[in-house]
Amino acid sequence: MAENPSGDLRLVQLSKQFADFTACHPLDLTIPQGSFFALLGPSGCGKTTTLRMIAGLEEPTGGSIFIGDTDITHTKAYRRNVNTVFQSYALFPHMTIIENVAFGLKRRGDKEAMKKAQEALDLVELGHRAKQKPNQLSGGMQQRVALARALVNRPDVLLLDEPLGALDLKLRRQMQIELKRIQLDVGITFVHVTHDQEEAMTMADEVAVMNAGRLEQVGTPTELYDHPASTFVANFLGQSNLLTSRIVGDAGEGLLDVDCHGYPIRIAAAHVPAGVRDVFVGVRPEKLRIGHTGANQLTGTITDDSFTGVSTHYLVQLPWGFEVTVVQPNDGSPRAKVGEKVDISWDPGSEFVLDARQDEDAGLLDEEIRHG
Amino acid sequence: MAWIRKHLLLFAALVVLGYLLIPNLIVAIFSFNKPRGRYNYEWNEFSIDAWLNPCGNPGICEALGLSLRIGFTASLVATILGTLVAFALGRHRFRGRSATNLLIFMPMATPEVVMGSSLLTLFVMAGIPSGAMNITIAHIMFCLSFVVVAVKARVSSLDPRLEEAAADLGATPLQTFLRVTLPLAAPGIAAGALLAFSLSFDDYIITNFNASPSSITFPMYVWGAAQRGTPVEIFVVGTVMFLLALFIVIIGQILSARRERQA
Numbered sequence: 001m002a003e004n005p006s007g008d009l010r011l012v013q014l015s016k017q018f019a020d021f022t023a024c025h026p027l028d029l030t031i032p033q034g035s036f037f038a039l040l041g042p043s044g045c046g047k048t049t050t051l052r053m054i055a056g057l058e059e060p061t062g063g064s065i066f067i068g069d070t071d072i073t074h075t076k077a078y079r080r081n082v083n084t085v086f087q088s089y090a091l092f093p094h095m096t097i098i099e100n101v102a103f104g105l106k107r108r109g110d111k112e113a114m115k116k117a118q119e120a121l122d123l124v125e126l127g128h129r130a131k132q133k134p135n136q137l138s139g140g141m142q143q144r145v146a147l148a149r150a151l152v153n154r155p156d157v158l159l160l161d162e163p164l165g166a167l168d169l170k171l172r173r174q175m176q177i178e179l180k181r182i183q184l185d186v187g188i189t190f191v192h193v194t195h196d197q198e199e200a201m202t203m204a205d206e207v208a209v210m211n212a213g214r215l216e217q218v219g220t221p222t223e224l225y226d227h228p229a230s231t232f233v234a235n236f237l238g239q240s241n242l243l244t245s246r247i248v249g250d251a252g253e254g255l256l257d258v259d260c261h262g263y264p265i266r267i268a269a270a271h272v273p274a275g276v277r278d279v280f281v282g283v284r285p286e287k288l289r290i291g292h293t294g295a296n297q298l299t300g301t302i303t304d305d306s307f308t309g310v311s312t313h314y315l316v317q318l319p320w321g322f323e324v325t326v327v328q329p330n331d332g333s334p335r336a337k338v339g340e341k342v343d344i345s346w347d348p349g350s351e352f353v354l355d356a357r358q359d360e361d362a363g364l365l366d367e368e369i370r371h372g
Numbered sequence: 373m374a375w376i377r378k379h380l381l382l383f384a385a386l387v388v389l390g391y392l393l394i395p396n397l398i399v400a401i402f403s404f405n406k407p408r409g410r411y412n413y414e415w416n417e418f419s420i421d422a423w424l425n426p427c428g429n430p431g432i433c434e435a436l437g438l439s440l441r442i443g444f445t446a447s448l449v450a451t452i453l454g455t456l457v458a459f460a461l462g463r464h465r466f467r468g469r470s471a472t473n474l475l476i477f478m479p480m481a482t483p484e485v486v487m488g489s490s491l492l493t494l495f496v497m498a499g500i501p502s503g504a505m506n507i508t509i510a511h512i513m514f515c516l517s518f519v520v521v522a523v524k525a526r527v528s529s530l531d532p533r534l535e536e537a538a539a540d541l542g543a544t545p546l547q548t549f550l551r552v553t554l555p556l557a558a559p560g561i562a563a564g565a566l567l568a569f570s571l572s573f574d575d576y577i578i579t580n581f582n583a584s585p586s587s588i589t590f591p592m593y594v595w596g597a598a599q600r601g602t603p604v605e606i607f608v609v610g611t612v613m614f615l616l617a618l619f620i621v622i623i624g625q626i627l628s629a630r631r632e633r634q635a
Contacts, residue, residue, distance in 0.1 A: 078544055088533060
């Protein structure tokens, strides 16, 4: 539906150095036209700086930004066909809602600014609030006005800087669906900055995970979740059990024999990093089962259980003291008790394998580390 | 007892308001007096002579005109310069920023007598003859700090992201300033300008040091007249000034109340 297919957004060796720290190390990223792309990372990872460089609000130290074949690295913010939805919405408090939305169109001398602004407001279902001032609207409504104000200009790229951060959980879920729907409708490239991994995964076609000014991994949500490339990604996106292990031999049929603290297990050879023997075997909590259903089996003692309705979360301590999290669906199967000795199992291939020469706690919040 | 306790606050408020307003009220009442002698300090009989001919006393309207001219010029220049200073101090980091911040308060902290006499010394040394221009220059100087303080408070409370949003939406720096920054800073600028005008209009000490016989401002006229008598016309001008100020305040209140109701 975008009238002028503008091309992909490309960042080439883009970097930003502030006086006392490096916000972004040189990074390369191609964001396909018309996609919903998320930049995900903890606060201070450089994702907002990257976004501000795309918007033209921050001058890059090095590298270039392209939209299609056009180099916009040094184009002034007000000459870029890129619009931003700010975290704090940044609506003009002295203007009415419709004046806010028409602001961009009027700057370009659009004769039908008011009409288009009204249509944009109708799209976000706020047409009847056009004559009011921003502070008369709730946070969620202001959010939608900010979205309409940016979208009405039909930008090549729409940037969203933690746009849902200030909303409560329920409204956030609702807006996530809404945003996704609007993006599909208008077909504009959305670049969404967030620290909420669930938000990134539910909305984005592709996610780039950033940490400490560098790109950790880029991929679809499924790729990132099933095959994280680093402990940071494994821990930051969902929960992971990382078992320190050593590859001891080939078991045939695409499997490898692995020694996990003296216990023999098998893993799929396909995703093992080349030339590595000491590894973390990572298994997501929901892929572990209590019982003997999988080919890999370990024995442990349940130290904690918490019932969440849909599922039960167990902490199982393995013989060498390491605790793994196991999530069991509450599907009627018998529930285990704290103190009970249980077997946990999984099938080879449902794990991911990481080089053990990295910090296994990377990407965990401080609190999570403290609670094991 | 209960009644007193319930209405004590109202009573106290009325007393304070009365304390503040009685001088103005007396001035207004005595502007309708027809004094027996040259001093308008005792009620004699009702008359509207002074209201019909407020310029009746020689020199009074010239003095008023000069004060208004100086007040307008000084507050206009001080508002423009002060707004620029306030934006620089509130928005940008530069060498000497904290020193400027401190120095801008100096005219507010210096006793007027000291400032008036040192300004006179300066003008004499520079060979500039006393007169309306010196007075205006002096007024601009001390009004400047008040404008800076008023505007800076407003500017530093502005969200810089609003300007980024304007740029993001395609507004050039000039358009951003005219359509976003200036309207948002306007209440502070207006407050600064009004404050500057009333300070300039009101000033006696600094003005007196730097005035010449051909540049008698209204406060100087009143003071000089008081030595020989108090013409009723002074009371008329005083009342008009008070009503004018009251009118401006009421208009301001109505405007902000309407804005609030919309908002």
